Amino acid sequence: xxxxxxxxxRLFEHPPAGVxxxxxxxxxxxxxxxxxxxxxxxxxxESKPALTKTGQLGDVMKESSSIAYTYAKAHLLRxxxxxxxxxxxxxxxxxxxxxxxxxDGPSAGITMATSLISLAANTPIPPHIAMTGELTLSxxxxxxxxxxxxxxAAKRSxxxxxxxxxxxxxxxxxxxxxxxxxxxxxxxxxxxxVFDACFxxxxxxxxxxxx
Amino acid sequence: xxxxxxxxxRLFEHPPAGVxxxxxxxxxxxxxxxxxxxxxxxxxxESKPALTKTGQLGDVMKESSSIAYTYAKAHLLRxxxxxxxxxxxxxxxxxxxxxxxxxDGPSAGITMATSLISLAANTPIPPHIAMTGELTLSxxxxxxxxxxxxxxAAKRSxxxxxxxxxxxxxxxxxxxxxxxxxxxxxxxxxxxxVFDACFxxxxxxxxxxxx
Amino acid sequence: xxxxxxxxxRLFEHPPAGVxxxxxxxxxxxxxxxxxxxxxxxxxxESKPALTKTGQLGDVMKESSSIAYTYAKAHLLRxxxxxxxxxxxxxxxxxxxxxxxxxDGPSAGITMATSLISLAANTPIPPHIAMTGELTLSxxxxxxxxxxxxxxAAKRSxxxxxxxxxxxxxxxxxxxxxxxxxxxxxxxxxxxxVFDACFxxxxxxxxxxxx
Numbered sequence: 001x002x003x004x005x006x007x008x009x010r011l012f013e014h015p016p017a018g019v020x021x022x023x024x025x026x027x028x029x030x031x032x033x034x035x036x037x038x039x040x041x042x043x044x045x046e047s048k049p050a051l052t053k054t055g056q057l058g059d060v061m062k063e064s065s066s067i068a069y070t071y072a073k074a075h076l077l078r079x080x081x082x083x084x085x086x087x088x089x090x091x092x093x094x095x096x097x098x099x100x101x102x103x104d105g106p107s108a109g110i111t112m113a114t115s116l117i118s119l120a121a122n123t124p125i126p127p128h129i130a131m132t133g134e135l136t137l138s139x140x141x142x143x144x145x146x147x148x149x150x151x152x153a154a155k156r157s158x159x160x161x162x163x164x165x166x167x168x169x170x171x172x173x174x175x176x177x178x179x180x181x182x183x184x185x186x187x188x189x190x191x192x193x194v195f196d197a198c199f200x201x202x203x204x205x206x207x208x209x210x211x
Numbered sequence: 212x213x214x215x216x217x218x219x220x221r222l223f224e225h226p227p228a229g230v231x232x233x234x235x236x237x238x239x240x241x242x243x244x245x246x247x248x249x250x251x252x253x254x255x256x257e258s259k260p261a262l263t264k265t266g267q268l269g270d271v272m273k274e275s276s277s278i279a280y281t282y283a284k285a286h287l288l289r290x291x292x293x294x295x296x297x298x299x300x301x302x303x304x305x306x307x308x309x310x311x312x313x314x315d316g317p318s319a320g321i322t323m324a325t326s327l328i329s330l331a332a333n334t335p336i337p338p339h340i341a342m343t344g345e346l347t348l349s350x351x352x353x354x355x356x357x358x359x360x361x362x363x364a365a366k367r368s369x370x371x372x373x374x375x376x377x378x379x380x381x382x383x384x385x386x387x388x389x390x391x392x393x394x395x396x397x398x399x400x401x402x403x404x405v406f407d408a409c410f411x412x413x414x415x416x417x418x419x420x421x422x
Numbered sequence: 423x424x425x426x427x428x429x430x431x432r433l434f435e436h437p438p439a440g441v442x443x444x445x446x447x448x449x450x451x452x453x454x455x456x457x458x459x460x461x462x463x464x465x466x467x468e469s470k471p472a473l474t475k476t477g478q479l480g481d482v483m484k485e486s487s488s489i490a491y492t493y494a495k496a497h498l499l500r501x502x503x504x505x506x507x508x509x510x511x512x513x514x515x516x517x518x519x520x521x522x523x524x525x526d527g528p529s530a531g532i533t534m535a536t537s538l539i540s541l542a543a544n545t546p547i548p549p550h551i552a553m554t555g556e557l558t559l560s561x562x563x564x565x566x567x568x569x570x571x572x573x574x575a576a577k578r579s580x581x582x583x584x585x586x587x588x589x590x591x592x593x594x595x596x597x598x599x600x601x602x603x604x605x606x607x608x609x610x611x612x613x614x615x616v617f618d619a620c621f622x623x624x625x626x627x628x629x630x631x632x633x
Contacts, residue, residue, distance in 0.1 A: 018349075041284065052277065095281075099317030222564075248559075251496075267482060304488070304559060
């Protein structure tokens with residue numbers, strides 16, 4: 001029945017800052033779904049802020065990236081205001097490989113916000129975390145579909161910690177033990193829990209501190 | 212059953228800077244697929260950056276050119292910052308002949324990035340290299356289709372080195388010897404390997420150095 | 423079966439600068455296809471460059487005019503830089519009569535470039551030259567269709583020299599002698615050969631020289 005829509009490989013052993021592994025789910029199974037954010041022009045005091053989106057994103061996913069963008073700015077403004085200045089002059093290009101595969105849905109919300117914060121802070125996230133969850137502007141993490149398939153895909157990609165919405169805790173509880181073996185499932189209700197899982201160690205090391 | 216969508220000729224014996232041979236693949240076979248990048252207006256300290264795209268490109272290929280543009284800027288900014296300044300004022304026109312043939316797909320990603328870097332550095336690439344591969348914003352080279360047909364087309368066009376994604380290494384291994392005879396296949400996992408193959412000698416000659 | 427899509431008359435005995443005879447080809451035969459370029463506003467040091475296109479042009483033909491525009495600028499910039507300044511302030515209107523007939527295809531590429539160069543240099547081309555050929559950004563002239571029908575139409579319009587792509591040389595060789603009688607066919611591989619045929623005498627007369 002044709003090729004799987006995503007190749008499902010692990011693209012990056014050590015993703016650079018701005019690159020975060022999300023998880024997708026289709027009728028053909030789960031797969032990794034990376035979000036890549038980079039500067040599309042050098043950051044100067046005169047450069048204009050922008051968010052360019054590519055990857056054959058559907059309307060919901062485009063809106064999702066706008067929400068992640070607004071949220072990431074607000075999150076940093078509240079907690080690390082010196083880092084939030086980044087967004088005032090950053091022309092950001094957010095891409096979701098693979099380029100020929102149409103993608104849609106809101107469940108990459110927390111992944112996109114994490115990608116943008118990682119870029120702003122110039123801090124990669126630990127390489128064995130993947131995540132899935134819709135994000136609201138207030139930072140609430142909403143329920144997603146396909147947790148079983150996404151968990152299988154995450155394990156196949158070498159992931160040892162998966163972040164998923166607390167609203168999916170019952171789905172997680174129902175997963176067979178062999179699926180959950182070797183992978184820690186961490187339910188998150190608010191984005192700050194995602195932030196702690198991804199950047200907690202970097203904050204402790206002083207990487208988010210003002211110079 | 213009608214004309215082949217591409218004429219499959221070798222258009223340039225010695226492509227100028229900005230012109231790179233990619234490879235296309237349709238149900239009717241493979242063919243060369245050139246990418247041409249030129250300045251559409253003189254470069255001055257006041258000219259505004261832009262990327263115009265022509266050649267009946269579909270949505271995926273248009274996005275692919277945006278990704279190549281962002282990547283080329285980031286690549287030069289990291290490795291040859293004096294050359295990256297080019298993009299701050301360059302109004303670039305990227306065209307994919309032949310103009311009447313609709314084209315789509317992400318597999319010209321590395322070809323487009325190479326075309327843009329070649330233009331920025333004003334350095335042609337060696338005339339007997341062709342390439343195919345999807346590019347991500349982080350510089351990862353992703354799997355493509357039709358490697359066999361593309362290899363046949365490359366040979367027909369006088370190519371002696373073909374760059375293809377490392378993820379297609381198994382496809383390459385399975386090609387019959389008579390197809391691979393006289394052509395070197397070089398799997399690439401990251402764009403910097405494409406860069407080395409295309410510009411390594413020019414860098415060694417000092418052509419990328421700051422004056 | 424209805425009116426012919428083009429009237430096929432000779433519109434201009436002595437086309438002014440900016441007007442060049444191309445050739446079209448439909449299921450109903452060949453016809454002349456003029457390209458007209460004029461300034462749509464006075465040229466001042468403050469006027470902004472622009473290219474307006476009319477004549478019921480399809481997508482491919484619109485792109486073709488963009489390619490011709492970029493190419494014409496680059497060609498003059500390289501060979502006659504004082505004339506290239508024209509394009510920095512010229513608001514140009516390019517029209518393809520007859521206005522009610524939908525037109526498409528890339529084969530007017532070299533005609534459009536010639537029209538724009540003729541306008542920029544304020545130099546008409548010799549009245550008995552017509553031409554057909556797709557143009558790439560690098561100045562390569564690509565193969566077209568309908569050479570026989572176009573040649574017949576050119577003769578009917580009093581043309582004595584027809585420029586066509588070198589890639590159509592075999593088509594030319596196969597034309598019956600009675601079709602070729604009284605018309606010189608000149609195959610061109612690169613745009614500079616078109617330039618020489620159209621402007622060579624004017625250059626020799628000093629018309630392209632800097633004042």
